[in-house]
Amino acid sequence: RRVIIHFPEQIAPEERDPQLRDKIARELAVIVRQLMQKFSDPMAARALLQSQQNSDEALSIKRDADPTFDFCGYLEMLPQTNGMFMGNASIVPRNYRKYLYHAYLAYMEANGYRNVLSLKMFGLGLPMMLKEYGLNYEKRHTKQGMQTNLSLE
Structure with missing residues (x-):
């Protein structure tokens, strides 16, 4: 299981504690x-966890x-599978309004991310990611390729 600890404020390098990781490790048993x-009652703990998982803060x-x-x-769900096609990296020129994978690659490039996911x-x-946004992902095979029920907002 992965736990994300969010530190919203950036600490100046000269103020950072180089022993922070060791200090946290020593306190883990107490924590x-x-x-x-x-959270000794498992059902109450589960209810609290589920409410936190679905919160706007967790999504952020x-x-x-x-x-x-x-x-x-940035995606929205359409009522039918007449939205963007999945596409692939070898379709040239890129069309980020038509192909979902092209839109993803353009987003990653525009934000300076170099490690992109493969199409697969x-x-x-x-x-799974769309489900966390409350969106149901659907797709269908067409002569033009895999068409989804998604479009860009």
């Missing part, structure tokens, strides 16, 4: 014990931490 006491933190997840926030990994991760 875990306090969490176990605070995920968007800050994952550029692909952030990109999905992008396609596999898309349904």
Whole structure:
């Protein structure tokens, strides 16, 4: 399981504590014990966790931490699968209004990200990320390629 700890304020390099990681590691047992006491009722803990997972704050933190997840926030769901085509990296020239993968590549490039997902990994991760936004991802095969129910906002 991954835990994202969000530090919204940037600390100046001269003010950073070089032993912070070690200090946190030494306190982990105390932190875990306090969490176990605070959330001793598993059902109450689950309810609190689920409400936090679906909060605007959690969504904002995920968007800050994952550029692909952030990109999905700019997509909207259409009622039918007559939206953007998935496309691929070898279609030239790029058409980010027609092809979803081209839009993703343009977003990553515009924001300075060099490590982009392959088409396969992008396609596999898309349904799960869209679900977190409350969007249902659908697609269909056509003569022009894979068409989705998504468009750019």
